[in-house]
């Protein structure tokens with residue numbers, strides 16, 4: 001065994017170099033293994049992360065699931081085909097590409113997509129809060145035998161302004177409101193109450209970064225729109241941002257009355273995501289505006305950072321170390337809180353479990369949720385290892401064999417070279 005250690009170090013160097021060469025591509029995405037059925041669907045633990053998986057045999061069907069946030073949010077599901085069969089750009093036919101289906105808990109299909117000519121597919125929709133959804137991935141029927149890798153990324157965008165008049169978000173007069181349209185199709189409803197005399201109010205509406213109709217083609221379908229309603233749901237004003245991306249209009253309103261503001265994207269650009277600003281103001285300083293209500297109440301909580309440990313073995317205790325919980329308030333402020341409670345989880349059996357987080361302040365309780373994975377216990381006594389096909393000893397033997405093989409080859413080469421010299 002002469003020079004054995006030198007040979008090992010050469011081989012190790014080769015192995016390290018090979019590993020480094022591979023990392024740049026794979027470091028960007030996280031590998032995930034899918035389940036084969038809805039019941040064994042693999043939980044997608046985090047939003048905004050690129051997960052890579054594979055269809056590794058003919059007619060394989062991959063299942064994933066995810067739990068939505070406790071807040072109102074839009075979800076974008078992005079699907080990319082790395083090296084599976086794919087329809088050509090000139091013949092967009094889904095039968096030749098991988099398909100992705102989204103289901104609710106009752107297996108009602110909500111959306112689907114396939115990877116088109118650019119090898120990607122996606123959709124955007126609002127989902128119920130704190131709810132489990134399922135994703136199924138399989139090849140189109142003309143390429144059922146194709147095997148290869150794909151990427152799936154789920155992103156969430158909070159929509160903190162209600163979508164209905166009944167739940168509208170109360171705003172103050174003479175105050176700049178900045179908010180966003182967050183998905184397909186978002187509607188934001190606000191309400192305000194007028195001051196103590198009948199008067200004219202000025203509404204100023206600004207489009208920050210949403211699509212906008214061009215000045216030469218004035219069409220409200222391509223801009224964000226603002227509508228105003230009275231309490232009888234009669235439209236009392238309607239406008240949209242123009243070429244300079246803003247608009248101002250005046251409207252006469254009755255004293256001490258509640259009015260509603262609806263902001264939404266024109267039908268030609270539904271689903272656009274971006275920010276807007278508006279102000280409802282009165283110039284009449286003689287008529288004092290109703291004093292602002294300044295009560296700050298807890299409006300939601302979120303898990304900003306998941307605990308460091310989200311993979312468990314059956315029977316382990318929950319460990320929330322590293323978890324960051326944020327409380328959000330009605331005035332738009334937020335704070336990290338620590339006196340929350342966790343409940344509702346079950347780590348006593350394999351599978352996934354939803355962990356609920358609750359936090360109370362000022363008589364208001366809000367909840368959030370995240371999921372953990374519980375793996376089957378690997379309760380093996382040391383004796384079992386010798387029977388297992390992948391025991392530590394057998395791995396050592398395997399590598400030892402490889403090292404001896406390479407050492408033999410190197411010895412032959414050295415012998416050959418020295419005989420030529």
Ligand SMILES: [Ca+2]
Pocket residue numbers: 033034053054055056060061062
């Ligand atoms: Ca698979």
Ligand SMILES: [Ca+2]
Pocket residue numbers: 159160161179180181182186187188
């Ligand atoms: Ca919104």
Ligand SMILES: [Ca+2]
Pocket residue numbers: 159160161162163186187188189
């Ligand atoms: Ca909304």
